[in-house]
Amino acid sequence: MADDIHPEDQQAAQNGQSADSKLTLTKRKWAEAGKFLTGRITRPETDRLPPGQHLVKNWPVLDLGQQPRVSPAQWKLDVRGLVNHPMTFDWAALQALPQSEIRSDIHCVTTWSRYDNNWKGVSTRDFLDAVDPKPEAVAVMLTSYDGYTTNLLLPDFAVADAIIVTAWEGKPLTEEHGGPVRLVVPHLYFWKSAKWLHRIDFLDRDQAGFWEKNGYHMRGDPWAEERYSDD
Numbered sequence: 001m002a003d004d005i006h007p008e009d010q011q012a013a014q015n016g017q018s019a020d021s022k023l024t025l026t027k028r029k030w031a032e033a034g035k036f037l038t039g040r041i042t043r044p045e046t047d048r049l050p051p052g053q054h055l056v057k058n059w060p061v062l063d064l065g066q067q068p069r070v071s072p073a074q075w076k077l078d079v080r081g082l083v084n085h086p087m088t089f090d091w092a093a094l095q096a097l098p099q100s101e102i103r104s105d106i107h108c109v110t111t112w113s114r115y116d117n118n119w120k121g122v123s124t125r126d127f128l129d130a131v132d133p134k135p136e137a138v139a140v141m142l143t144s145y146d147g148y149t150t151n152l153l154l155p156d157f158a159v160a161d162a163i164i165v166t167a168w169e170g171k172p173l174t175e176e177h178g179g180p181v182r183l184v185v186p187h188l189y190f191w192k193s194a195k196w197l198h199r200i201d202f203l204d205r206d207q208a209g210f211w212e213k214n215g216y217h218m219r220g221d222p223w224a225e226e227r228y229s230d231d
């Protein structure tokens with residue numbers, strides 16, 4: 001059916017490329033993952049605070065109460081599941097990936113928000129380029145050194161401003177905020193941003209993590225107030 005022809009395949013055909021050339025496949029994969037979405041919608045300043053949130057200037061600490069002590073030398077990130085390059089990153093391997101600086105707002109489900117956090121680390125897109133998810137991968141499960149887990153759909157993990165963070169405001173990320181390495185996914189409630197990141201599994205279906213099994217929403221969009229699951 002003509003409607004099923006992917007626009008990029010039509011373009012490729014016009015350029016004399018085969019529809020399944022490597023470039024076309026890569027571009028299609030990124031399109032499915034939202035590669036060219038900014039992940040940040042421009043809003044008027046008065047609309048910057050999601051519904052039900054209030055602004056704080058400090059940065060509260062929230063976790064399960066067990067803050068694991070992991071030095072950069074001890075830290076490892078295991079990447080498993082539906083990826084073409086399963087691997088274990090150590091500190092040096094993470095530093096060898098392209099480094100990005102990203103500013104974003106925090107929105108915690110407990111109703112505090114904090115504007116203009118300056119993060120440094122590896123964007124999830126650069127990370128995804130390295131591990132190369134298989135086409136069947138639709139979700140990730142993050143596992144942390146304290147046993148915490150949380151799930152994300154791959155397009156949410158792959159937004160342009162999601163970042164595997166090693167520094168905040170120019171300083172190494174402190175232990176209480178998830179150092180040496182945490183995730184930050186700014187367009188979702190902060191419980192999705194795993195501290196003390198230790199493992200990422202690429203999965204063929206979305207599975208519930210710790211809070212998601214305990215009554216919280218599977219996705220957690222603050223603009224839609226996706227705080228709790230329906231049942």
Ligand SMILES: Nc1nc2c(c(=O)[nH]1)N[C@H]1C(S)=C(S)[C@@H](COP(=O)(O)O)O[C@H]1N2
Pocket residue numbers: 059060061062063064065108109144145146148176177178190191192193194195196197
């Ligand atoms: N490993 C781990 N990550 C975690 C948590 C946790 O308990 N363990 N709590 C989550 C929750 S509920 C929030 S609100 C944020 C808090 O991050 P902060 O302490 O840096 O503000 O971390 C998230 N990531």
Ligand SMILES: [Mo]
Pocket residue numbers: 062108109110190191
């Ligand atoms: Mo939270």
